[in-house]
Amino acid sequence: MKRSKTLRILSVVGLLIIGLIVLLPFFWMISVSLKPATEPFAIPARLWPESPTLANYASAFRPEFRTYFLNSMIVSGASVVITVSLALFAAYSFTRGQLFALSFMLGAVVLAQMFPHAAIIIPIYKMMRSWDLLNSYTSLILSYVSITLPVAIWMLRGFLVKLPVSLEEAAAVDGASPMRVFRDIVVPLARPGIISVAVYVLIITWQEFLFALSFTSTNDMRTLPVGLNDFIGQYGIRYGELMASSVMVSMPVVAVFFFLQRYFVAGLTAGAVKG
Amino acid sequence: MKHYISYAALGAALMAQPVFAQDVTLQFWDNQQTESGLSDVQKAAVDRFMAENPDIAIEVTTIPYPEYQQRLLTAVQGGNAPDIATLDQIWLGAFAEAKAVVDLSDRAAEAGLTRDQFFGGAWDSAVYEDALYGMPFNVDVWQFSFFNQDLLDAAGVSSADLSTFEGLRAAAEKMTGDGKFGVGLFGHAGEDTVAVMNSFIFSNGGEVLASDGSCALNQPEAVEALAYVQDLAQFAPNGILSASSGDMRELFLNGSLAIEFWPALEQPTLKSSEINWGFVNGTAPEGKTPVGTFGGWNLAMFESSEHKDAAWRFMQFLVSEEVNGDVVDLIPANTNAAETFLAANREGPDQIMAHLNNAKPRPLSARYLEIADVQMRLYQDVLSGTNAQEAADTACGEIDAIN
Amino acid sequence: MTYKDRWLAWLFLAPTLVLLAVFLYYPMIGTFVESFYSTSFINPNPEFVGFEVYRKIIASREFSEVLWNSVLWTVGAVILQNILGFSTAMLLNQGLPGQGLLRALFLLPFILPGVVTAILWRFMYDPQLGLVNSLVVRLSDAENAVAWLASADTAMIAVIFTAVWKGFPFSMLIYLAALQSVDREQLEAATIDGAGPFRKLIDVIIPSVSSVILVNIVLTLILTFNYFDIIWIMTRGGPQDSTHIFPTIIYETGFGQFRFGEAATYGVFSILVLSVLVALYAIVQRTTSNRRATS
Numbered sequence: 010m011k012r013s014k015t016l017r018i019l020s021v022v023g024l025l026i027i028g029l030i031v032l033l034p035f036f037w038m039i040s041v042s043l044k045p046a047t048e049p050f051a052i053p054a055r056l057w058p059e060s061p062t063l064a065n066y067a068s069a070f071r072p073e074f075r076t077y078f079l080n081s082m083i084v085s086g087a088s089v090v091i092t093v094s095l096a097l098f099a100a101y102s103f104t105r106g107q108l109f110a111l112s113f114m115l116g117a118v119v120l121a122q123m124f125p126h127a128a129i130i131i132p133i134y135k136m137m138r139s140w141d142l143l144n145s146y147t148s149l150i151l152s153y154v155s156i157t158l159p160v161a162i163w164m165l166r167g168f169l170v171k172l173p174v175s176l177e178e179a180a181a182v183d184g185a186s187p188m189r190v191f192r193d194i195v196v197p198l199a200r201p202g203i204i205s206v207a208v209y210v211l212i213i214t215w216q217e218f219l220f221a222l223s224f225t226s227t228n229d230m231r232t233l234p235v236g237l238n239d240f241i242g243q244y245g246i247r248y249g250e251l252m253a254s255s256v257m258v259s260m261p262v263v264a265v266f267f268f269l270q271r272y273f274v275a276g277l278t279a280g281a282v283k284g
Numbered sequence: 285m286k287h288y289i290s291y292a293a294l295g296a297a298l299m300a301q302p303v304f305a306q307d308v309t310l311q312f313w314d315n316q317q318t319e320s321g322l323s324d325v326q327k328a329a330v331d332r333f334m335a336e337n338p339d340i341a342i343e344v345t346t347i348p349y350p351e352y353q354q355r356l357l358t359a360v361q362g363g364n365a366p367d368i369a370t371l372d373q374i375w376l377g378a379f380a381e382a383k384a385v386v387d388l389s390d391r392a393a394e395a396g397l398t399r400d401q402f403f404g405g406a407w408d409s410a411v412y413e414d415a416l417y418g419m420p421f422n423v424d425v426w427q428f429s430f431f432n433q434d435l436l437d438a439a440g441v442s443s444a445d446l447s448t449f450e451g452l453r454a455a456a457e458k459m460t461g462d463g464k465f466g467v468g469l470f471g472h473a474g475e476d477t478v479a480v481m482n483s484f485i486f487s488n489g490g491e492v493l494a495s496d497g498s499c500a501l502n503q504p505e506a507v508e509a510l511a512y513v514q515d516l517a518q519f520a521p522n523g524i525l526s527a528s529s530g531d532m533r534e535l536f537l538n539g540s541l542a543i544e545f546w547p548a549l550e551q552p553t554l555k556s557s558e559i560n561w562g563f564v565n566g567t568a569p570e571g572k573t574p575v576g577t578f579g580g581w582n583l584a585m586f587e588s589s590e591h592k593d594a595a596w597r598f599m600q601f602l603v604s605e606e607v608n609g610d611v612v613d614l615i616p617a618n619t620n621a622a623e624t625f626l627a628a629n630r631e632g633p634d635q636i637m638a639h640l641n642n643a644k645p646r647p648l649s650a651r652y653l654e655i656a657d658v659q660m661r662l663y664q665d666v667l668s669g670t671n672a673q674e675a676a677d678t679a680c681g682e683i684d685a686i687n
Numbered sequence: 688m689t690y691k692d693r694w695l696a697w698l699f700l701a702p703t704l705v706l707l708a709v710f711l712y713y714p715m716i717g718t719f720v721e722s723f724y725s726t727s728f729i730n731p732n733p734e735f736v737g738f739e740v741y742r743k744i745i746a747s748r749e750f751s752e753v754l755w756n757s758v759l760w761t762v763g764a765v766i767l768q769n770i771l772g773f774s775t776a777m778l779l780n781q782g783l784p785g786q787g788l789l790r791a792l793f794l795l796p797f798i799l800p801g802v803v804t805a806i807l808w809r810f811m812y813d814p815q816l817g818l819v820n821s822l823v824v825r826l827s828d829a830e831n832a833v834a835w836l837a838s839a840d841t842a843m844i845a846v847i848f849t850a851v852w853k854g855f856p857f858s859m860l861i862y863l864a865a866l867q868s869v870d871r872e873q874l875e876a877a878t879i880d881g882a883g884p885f886r887k888l889i890d891v892i893i894p895s896v897s898s899v900i901l902v903n904i905v906l907t908l909i910l911t912f913n914y915f916d917i918i919w920i921m922t923r924g925g926p927q928d929s930t931h932i933f934p935t936i937i938y939e940t941g942f943g944q945f946r947f948g949e950a951a952t953y954g955v956f957s958i959l960v961l962s963v964l965v966a967l968y969a970i971v972q973r974t975t976s977n978r979r980a981t982s
Contacts, residue, residue, distance in 0.1 A: 016884060017781070017783070020778045020781060020783060021783065023774070023778050024775075024779070024783070024786075024789060027771075027775055027778075027793070028789060028793070030852070031792065031795065031796060031852070031856075032792065033818065034796075034807055034808065034811055034818075034852070037807070037810075037818045038807055049534070049537050049538030049539070050537075050538050050816045052538065052540055052815050052816065052821075054816055054817060054820075054821035056818075095702050095703050096703070098699035098702070098703070099700050099703040101699055102695075102696040102699040103700075105696070106693065106696035111700075114700065114704070117707070117712075118703075118707065121707050121711040121715075122909055123909055123913070123958055123961050123965075124714075124715045124954075124958065125913055125933060125934050125954050125957045125958070126913070126915070127915065127934055127937040127938040127941060127950070127954070128715070128937050128941075128950060128951060128954030129711065129714035129715055129717075129718060129954075130358070131361055131362075131714075131941070131947065132714035133710060134358050134361065134362045135361070135362050136709070136710075136713075136714075137362075138362040143362070143364055151706070152710060154706060155706050155707060155709075155710035156710075156711070158703055158706065158707060160906075162703070163906075187695050188695075212798060216800030216801050216802065216803075216916075218801070218802055218916060219915065219938075222351050222354065222355070223355070226345060226355065226364075227345055228345070234800055234802050235351070237800075237802055237803065238348055238350060238802070239316070239348050246806065248534075248810060252807070255799075255806075255807070258800060259798060259799055259800065262798045263795070266794065266798055353942065353943070354942040357728065357945065358942075360728075361728075378945055381729040382728050382729045382730075382945075472925065473923050473924070473925040474923075521814065521815055522814035522815065522833075522834040523813070523814035523815075523836065523837030524834075524837060525834070525836075525838065525839075525925065525926035525927070526809075526834065526836035526837040526842070526925065526926060527837065531813070534816055535815055540815070650729045653943065653945065654944050654946070657939075657943075657944060660925075661927065661928065664925060664926050664927045668838070668839065668926070668927065682748075
């Protein structure tokens with residue numbers, strides 16, 4: 010009994026230390042975002058600015074920034090919907106298809122995850138160009154769906170493997186068509202998995218940089234991560250505005266995540282356990 | 285009958301020649317250097333051009349430096365380049381060799397645009413294999429030694445001392461300590477590092493490439509300069525290998541840095557600060573004149589442009605004496621425009637002019653970026669204590685293998 | 688779905704296969720082909736050169752540095768991230784008060800965009816202005832702070848720490864979920880047998896989550912190996928190339944220096960090295976689990 014008490018105290022201390030390491034950078038980010046541009050940086054660093062101000066937020070929230078925000082929402086939103094749907098179809102085939110070729114295909118899907126993006130971006134750029142898709146939402150959505158699909162399928166497959174086949178078989182015996190079985194039984198049961206994959210795709214696409222940089226050329230098509238880069242000039246970084254924008258950029262994902270994290274945990278668990 | 289038709293066609297073509305048959309839209313890409321409010325002035329100039337040339341519309345896209353190179357490259361590779369873009373002087377060789385940009389020699393000669401209207405170094409940076417591939421747009425020079433007057437006064441150092449190698453070292457030594465740093469050397473893997481280090485080499489009579497194109501960094505003048513900077517680095521803040529000139533700005537602005545190396549572009553930032561500052565034109569050994577490294581941008585027209593005549597009209601407009609000063613945040617490459625611009629916007633215009641006229645360009649090679657990569661490694665090796673001669677020999681081996 | 692519904696399996700799979708073929712496999716095969724040509728921006732008419740570019744790269748000083756750095760970066764970050772993730776999951780799995788809130792807070796770094804993470808940490812590490820060193824200076828008598836990113840000896844450690852900071856919540860989540868599937872009865876039986884917490888960990892918990900550990904490590908291995916944003920923004924591969932890894936060298940060679948052929952070759956090497964790492968891990972994992980099964 011005594012031993013378990015010391016263990017608990019040690020656990021709390023451990024958690025506090027980890028918590029400190031995790032949260033300190035966020036604290037610093039907010040602190041810098043509140044520092045007036047005219048207040049020089051102190052040495053050693055001051056934890057909190059002398060006269061905090063929201064001015065950086067005001068100047069960072071430019072009209073372009075709102076456009077970037079909207080673009081990011083559209084691109085990420087569409088990618089989430091499409092990736093999740095396609096991954097669900099594919100994962101269902103992989104788990105229920107009973108085809109030898111499928112295990113080979115699954116290997117190919119996992120392998121695709123290993124391709125370095127910097128090496129494949131120019132060929133993709135040329136394709137987009139020939140289809141006249143450059144500087145469009147479509148070009149980004151197509152790329153994002155492709156790069157997030159492999160992991161999405163892997164996660165959903167793990168989830169579907171765990172679902173009892175008996176329900177589907179019973180429905181099939183009752184005369185339901187395969188499509189019906191899929192729509193009325195598999196999709197509702199897989200909902201936690203679907204939500205977790207959606208969050209994964211959202212997080213990845215919300216911060217994607219390389220494709221967004223290469224495929225968008227005008228201000229009205231840029232997404233947030235590329236827009237953030239505007240604060241980094243040839244000769245320096247404007248930290249205050251950058252941190253203010255960063256806080257704003259992170260906000261939507263944080264919000265979504267806090268609402269959905271329960272499902273995300275459940276979905277990841279399934280994917281990992283049965284992977 | 286056949287003849288009549290071709291004459292008719294010829295006639296129609298001739299009629300169409302003076303005025304453009306239909307309105308054209310030009311894509312113009314520019315580097316977004318600072319947030320100096322330039323875009324408003326630039327916009328006014330572009331509007332003026334469109335008013336004077338109602339048949340041409342201009343779409344301006346400004347791109348931050350860190351992404352500009354990749355953007356241009358992917359665009360050219362994908363056959364989607366703009367009509368006109370500003371190219372960093374150091375990129376021009378590659379774009380010319382790749383036949384991505386148009387040889388402007390004839391057009392320039394026809395329009396009476398000649399070298400003497402621009403800074404010589406800027407014009408030369410647009411010349412590749414005896415042909416002119418760009419119009420000099422803006423320039424600056426690394427480095428001016430900016431100093432904190434209060435720190436100099438406290439240490440009893442005169443700003444004139446900073447102009448010589450010996451004086452700079454002694455001053456830096458005096459002003460280092462108590463949380464203050466004498467000199468803001470920086471050595472991250474970037475062109476600002478290359479430009480400043482080159483300037484020390486140039487000022488000591490050294491070169492990056494000799495006239496025959498072979499590497500000259502391991503020659504005595506260059507090695508001496510490298511060893512000098514290596515020694516000077518002890519008076520710099522910690523961690524210069526990951527620091528850029530921009531990182532040093534914060535230290536200078538909070539008063540903990542006595543001397544910093546920047547182009548004249550830094551002046552507006554310093555003017556709006558509380559620091560009591562001044563500058564001298566770089567540093568050279570006793571009795572020699574400091575030689576800076578040229579930097580800046582050229583306007584280039586892309587081969588893929590379908591509106592080359594219209595593009596050329598716009599380029600001439602941008603580099604003309606009346607307009608050039610309004611559309612740049614560095615210094616106009618047009619010397620007359622530069623004089624007006626410096627008098628209106630910069631402290632010490634004559635001093636800047638002298639440094640500009642004395643500056644040297646970086647190697648004009650299609651493979652400059654590979655050379656610069658080796659140089660960055662060399663400078664980092666030297667700043668972290670490797671023997672200058674040995675590091676330079678290694679670097680020259682690699683550079684000579686490129687050429 | 689039954690045997691006679693196989694058309695449905697293919698129908699469901701078709702869009703995915705098309706997308707992956709067009710946007711991942713086709714470009715990658717193109718890159719593979721390009722690696723045998725002398726392609727560069729300034730050389731519009733590439734020639735077939737066989738393994739010439741491969742030879743050139745293997746002989747270069749950069750290649751061995753990049754290879755070593757990539758292994759160090761990947762293995763270091765993966766091991767630390769998994770150890771920290773596992774430990775945190777253990778700590779959060781004891782029914783302590785407030786652990787739900789902590790779990791949510793610990794996930795924050797995972798959500799923060801990579802670009803922002805890198806800029807934030809670059810600034811945190813700043814030897815004069817950064818928070819890390821200001822704490823070091825305040826808490827100890829150290830006169831001068833350490834310039835973490837500016838020395839070839841410490842830069843890799845610093846970027847790995849950042850990667851672990853950003854990546855560990857992901858591992859933590861997966862382990863946390865796995866721990867909830869550990870058999871309670873088995874744990875209680877071990878307690879009755881007088882096993883301490885450490886013995887329980889070794890004998891009961893780790894064996895029952897071993898499949899999760901396997902998947903988790905392979906996934907983080909792949910994601911870390913190809914992770915570009917953090918190193919590129921924090922160090923650009925420097926100082927003195929001490930943090931250059933495959934993704935950064937591919938980007939720098941291709942986009943920074945216009946040498947597409949060499950970038951493609953580095954891309955092929957990159958996949959080879961990553962496959963070897965994954966295979967090595969699989970072998971190690973299999974032998975240890977076999978040993979455990981037989982002992």
